[in-house]
Amino acid sequence: MSFEYIKIGKEEKEFISKIEDISGQNLYACYQCGKCTAGCSFSNQMDLTVNQVIHRLQLGQKEKVLSAKSPWVCASCLTCTVRCPRDIDVAAIMESVREYILRYEPERIERMKVTGEKAKNLPNIALVGSFRKNTEL
Amino acid sequence: MxxxxxxxxxxxxxxxxxxxxxxxxxxxxxxxxxxxxxxxxxxxxxxxxxxxxxxxxxxxxxxxxxxxxxxxxxxxxxxxxxxxxxxxxxxxxxxxxxxxxxxxxxxxxxxxxxxxxxxxxxxxxxxxxEILRDEVGFEEIVKKVKKQLKGMKVASYYGCMLLHPDKAKIDDSETPTVMETLTLALGAEVVDWPYFKTCCGSYHVVDKEDIVNNQILKITEGAKKRGANAIITACPLCAYNLDSQQVFLQKKGIIKETIPIFYFTQLMAIALGIKLENFEDHHVDPKPLLKSLGLI
Amino acid sequence: MAKAISMREKKEKLDTVTIYIMGQGYKVPSSLTIMKAMEYAGFKLKRGVGCRAGFCGACATVYRKLGDYKIYANLACQTKVEDGMYLTQLPFVPANKAEYNLDEIKPSASTMLRFYPEIARCLSCNACSRVCPQDIQVMDYVQYSLQGQIEKAAELAFDCIQCGLCAIRCPAEIPQYHVATLARRLHGKYHMIAPDTLEQRVKEIEEGKYEKGFEELMSLSEEELKKRYVARDFIDQKKA
CATH class of the missing domain: 1.20.1050.140 (Glutathione S-transferase Yfyf (Class Pi); Chain A, domain 2)
Structure with missing residues (x-):
């Protein structure tokens, strides 16, 4: 068994509050049942699973959440939201992590480069969606 | 109307x-x-x-x-x-x-x-x-069918956005039936499969193709395993992902056979007697299947 | 007894308004355009000035009015001054133009997105159309470009004078006027048919048919040029 010292101070509380603000959800309603992760189509490609992200958020672990790949692997399919037994909009929480990064820490933006042959065939709806989720105005 | x-x-x-x-x-x-x-x-x-x-x-x-x-x-x-x-x-x-x-x-x-x-x-x-189900009614569609789609074993792919979130769903989000009922109305065979709403990867096709490829492999292999010879969809992005990435995976040798992707209205058109002429947006060629069943 | 009013005093009885240029207030006659008013105030315009006729797009001006929170934008040569205008000139708008070879591309949404992927970010907020001095529906032509309806985009964007005000106001950072130019070029090349008289004339010029005439004109003095200009053929519009 390993232990880790977790600090919940002012910075962490501000972070939790900001995430709850942007998403409009109560993070503490989650009781870690794991249905979101089980339903998520992309769980196997995430480093932190969905319920793990929520757990870290509950504990204000800003660094761990902001450096995870998970919010960027998420494709906003909303399966988690539809299955949550506590009626939490889980996808909104994932989106608010993305928004937090894009609004405050621009060096983490996933800017895409559309070049050459590929751009010739991509449907415009893919670009619209990609820009919506990966860039901020 | x-x-x-x-x-x-x-x-x-x-x-x-x-x-x-x-x-x-x-x-x-x-x-x-x-x-x-x-x-x-x-x-x-x-x-x-x-x-x-x-x-x-x-x-x-x-x-x-x-x-x-x-x-x-x-x-x-x-x-x-x-x-x-x-x-x-x-x-x-x-x-x-x-x-x-x-x-x-x-x-x-x-x-x-x-x-x-x-x-x-x-x-x-x-x-x-929804209009087809609630306003027109499937019985009306059955009456207008001129050519039954015999031999087509259709897996209905809903994707995520037809059924999510709860405010926006057009049918039950875990056991939808609208596309299957439409398939039956057109005289085709329904294939029951578990990947009907596994997300295709959506906009990740722009810069994170691996994620999409992962999903497409799962979905198309799942459909073929259960005997489907066609997948129908209602979303242009799902159709593009399912279609183009199959070709990509085939070129890489990861999949051997491909399964054609249709929009549900294309199958409706064939069944209601409208001639389909334009297949240029298809990446997986659907003509061999349609010709073998006498549908074009 | 009437007192003689000197010319100077006569001038000062003009109706004047106060405008603010670079934050400094100036009293200028109210009948002037912004551009003329700036020159009246003593500024010599070297940038942000061009045809002075509302056609070149060089004099884009952004301003606010006293007591009004809204941002206004227009061309300085076409807009009359108002009391309390707080002015800023935009002689240049930064907007990267993509490089392309018209012979190698086709009119389609993919082409537009390949060179200007930002159009997928359009929010449909319409800030661009509201600031356009030519009253063009800018958002609509950007949307048409995204949808691949190049012909409609080109037709809507016909009056664009490339002033750049739309690009400056866009929250999605789209260079609308460059998108318009690409759409118009594609439309002109692939959809529109050139009149054969045009091709004929280009051929004649290349063959040197008009060389002598040009050389003659170039050799004339200013006096002679003026004479010829005044005496040129007119079509009597009443008879025609």
């Missing part, structure tokens, strides 16, 4: 057959899709941030433009109809949001007023599948 039809940004680029077959079918079924004269992109996927009013302007603009269009149409009701699942979900979600939150609607209307538009909050958004 005429419906104010919102194409979205993609139906005129690489999903032209979807639109063409849908409009032709709609004329036969007397549930005609009449395109809005001016429209803009809905900005899918809808914004889930509670404080981003700006991203909700585009969908409300579409709804207000549709209201203007509905005034010009005779024999219509207050419905905006879409063919694209992503547009359907985005428009429905924003429509519900502004109906509940009057302040947000007021803020957005204040922006739209400067362009002489206003949204009253009284429109409904429906995907064409």
């Amino acid at each position: 005429k419906y104010s039809y919102f194409p979205g940004c993609n139906l005129k680029t690489n999903a032209k057959e979807y639109e063409h077959t849908a409009v032709e079918v709609s004329k036969i079924l007397d549930a005609e899709l009449v395109e809005m004269p001016v429209f803009n992109c809905c900005g899918t996927v809808h914004s889930m941030a509670s404080d981003n009013t700006m991203r909700r302007i585009a969908p409300v603009r579409i709804l207000s433009r549709s209201e203007e269009h509905q005034k010009e149409l005779e024999d219509t009701n207050n419905t905006v109809v879409t063919l694209c699942s992503m547009c359907s979900s985005t428009l429905k979600v924003v429509n519900e949001e502004v109906k509940e939150d009057e302040e947000m609607l007021q803020k957005i209307n204040w922006q739209l007023e400067r362009d002489n538009l206003k949204y009253s909050g009284h429109s409904e958004v429906k995907h064409y599948l």
Whole structure:
């Protein structure tokens, strides 16, 4: 068994509050049942699973959440939201992590480069969606 | 009956057959899709941030433009109809949001007023599948079928946006039946499979193709394993992902055989006697299958 | 007894308004355009000035009015001054133009997105149309480009004078006027048919048919040029 010292101070509380603000959800309603992760189509490609992200958020672990790949692997399919037994909009929480990064820490933006042959065939709806989720105005 | 039809940004680029077959079918079924004269992109996927009013302007603009269009149409009701699942979900979600939150609607209307538009909050958004099920009725469709799609074993792929979120679903989100019932009405065989709503990867096809490839492999292998020889879908992005990435995976030697992807209106068109001519947007060639079954 | 009013005093009885240029207030006659008013105030315009006729797009001006929170924008040569105008000139708008070879591309949404992927970010906020001094529906032509309806985009964007005000106001950072130019070029090359008289004339010029005439004109003095200009053929519009 390993232990880790977790600090919940002012910075962490501000972070939790900001995430709850942007998403409009109560993070503490989650009781870690794991249905979101089980339903998520992309769980196997995430480093932190969905319920793990929520757990870290509950504990204000800003660094761990902001450096995870998970919010960027998420494709906003909303399966988690539809299955949550506590009626939490889980996808909104994932989106608010993305928004937090894009609004405050621009060096983490996933800017895409559309070049050459590929751009010739991509449907415009893919670009619209990609820009919506990966860039901020 | 005429419906104010919102194409979205993609139906005129690489999903032209979807639109063409849908409009032709709609004329036969007397549930005609009449395109809005001016429209803009809905900005899918809808914004889930509670404080981003700006991203909700585009969908409300579409709804207000549709209201203007509905005034010009005779024999219509207050419905905006879409063919694209992503547009359907985005428009429905924003429509519900502004109906509940009057302040947000007021803020957005204040922006739209400067362009002489206003949204009253009284429109409904429906995907064409809902119109077929609820307004036209499957019995009517059965009556109009000229050619039964015998030999087609169809796996219905809903994707995520037709069924999510709860405000926007067109059918039960865990056991939907609308596309299967349509398949039966057209005389084809229904294939039951578990990947009917496994996300295709959506916009990740732009810069994270591996994620999409992972999903496509799962979905198409799952369909083939259960005996399907075609997959139908209602979303241009799902269709593109399922179609083009199969070809990519085949070239890499990861999959051996490919399965053609159709829009549900293409199969309806064949069954109702409309000739399909344009297959240029298909990556996996559907002609061999259709020819072998005598459908083209 | 009437007092003689000197020319100077006569001038000062003009109706004047106060405008603010670079934050400094100036009293200028109210009948002037912004551009003339700036010159009246003593500024010599070297940038942000061009045809002075509302056609070149060089004099884009952004301003606010006293007591009004809104941002206004217009062309300085075409807009009359108002009391309390707080002015800023925009002689140049930064907007990267993509490089392309018209012979190698086709009119389609993919082409537009390949060179200007930002159009997928359009929010449909319409800030661009509201600021356009030519009253063009800018958002609509950007949306048409995204939808691949190049012909409609080109037709809507016909009056664009490339002033850049739309690009400056766009929250999605789209260079609308460059998108318009690409759409118009594609439309002109692939959809529109050139009149054969045009091709004929280009051929004649290349063959040197008009060389002598040009050389003659170039050799004339200013006096002679003026004479010829005044005496040129007119079509009697009443008879025609």
